[in-house]
Amino acid sequence: MEPDEMATYFAPLLKLELVQLQKDSGETAESRKPVELDQQSVGRLSRMDALQNLAMARAVDLRRHARARAITAALARAEAGEFGYCEECGEPIPFRRLVLDPAFTRCVGCQR
Template identity: 55%
Template sequence: MTGPAAARQRLLDLKAELIALSQSADEDRKPVELDQQSVGRLSRMDSMQVQAMAKAADARRAQEIRRVDAALQRVDDDEYGWCVECGEAIEAKRLEVDPAAPRCAGCA
């Protein structure tokens, strides 16, 4: 699976997966109820920790989606597979592992 069409599909699949993960974690990011009658203090603290971790994970997913969008733009501009720093070709194995990689191994 090589070429711009294959790269586009891999990137679109990755983006769809990241969006699905983000949507499935919506419940964990909701505000924590402060009613001590229904939830004990430790349970509330646990919930707050889960909420903070979910927000951090969502921020990482959003950053990854931005990387994927940038890679899709490079596909559209016929610049996919070329390092944004030095202009040299990005190794095929590197793009296989990370299809949104913007830099070659030397510049990364």
């Protein structure tokens, strides 16, 4: 499959994933709000759990945003006619590699 055909194939999948990431981020916004620590009503372990849950929720959201940036960049490459080419050597990235992750920017050889 040629890179322009791959762009046509993968763009809808990337757009769908981007929409899902945005939806997930919105649905979990409440879990990323600062924790109110009331010393009287909550025990020390409960406060620690709340802080740990907040840190995990924020870390997940950071990964979600990083993935969204990678997808946005892949869609921009598709629009510019650069999708499916290695950013390092300029050779086409194999279809099987892009099936694993359409946002890959390098071929296997250059990724090493």
